[in-house]
Amino acid sequence: MEQEEQRLIEAGQQGDVAAFNQLVRLYESRVFNLCYRVLGDSDSAADAAQDTFLAAYRNLHRFRGGSFRSWILRIATNTCYDVLRVQKRRPTISLDALLEAEESHFEPPDPGSSPDEIAQRREFQREIQHCLAQLPDDQRVVVILSDIQGMPYNEIAETTGATLGTVKSRLSRGRARLRELLRTRELLPARFRHETEQPEPAEPD
DSSP states (O other): OHHHHHHHHHHHHTTOHHHHHHHHHHHHHHHHHHHHHHHOOHHHHHHHHHHHHHHHHHHGGGOOSSOHHHHHHHHHHHHHHHHHHHHTSOOOOOHHHHHHHHHHHSOOOOTTSOHHHHHHHHHHHHHHHHHHTTSOHHHHHHHIIIIISOOOHHHHHHHHTOOHHHHHHHHHHHHHHHHHHHHHTTOSOGGGTTOOOOOOOOOOO
16 A cells, blocks of 8 residues: 555656546545544535645645655645634534534444434534534644544654644643543543543643
8 A cells, every 4th residue: 555655646746647636535535534623614624625635736746755644634734724824713613514424524333333322422423523623723633633533643743743742742631621621511421531631741832
């Protein structure tokens, strides 16, 4: 897979649009999901994802190796930051948009789950998205990259341009705040309600 991805990158750098479109297909779901989680609106996320790939195509010649995933997600993250700066407010969550796109952004239900369990799981997912929107932008991004995208700390640091210590500090604070918000809304699973997470030593941003 890595060899095929590298072949597509090299072809795209030579102007092969079909090769770049294959890269888009490889990463479009991940990029859209990141934008959606950060911005909280499917239309804004779609626009940001499109802008991300346009910027990636224009700047593909500047990619000098390493993790293409980190590179493309860094462009997506910066694009989302630009959108938030333009909005000049915290993004709000459209529950209609969440319901409309729910199947695309959340894991499919376990076939063995009861209808009540599926409904409760989806309600919890909606509440997580609502609470994510209340985190500071930098904390929200690292929580999404780590706990939703499943990226390791070093790759998150590469994606966000922050130091490893700053990533750990933001993630610790973001997780603690997210738990507090979920606990306030009485939707934090019982097994987490009495846990306290030791914060990582903060480093200056």
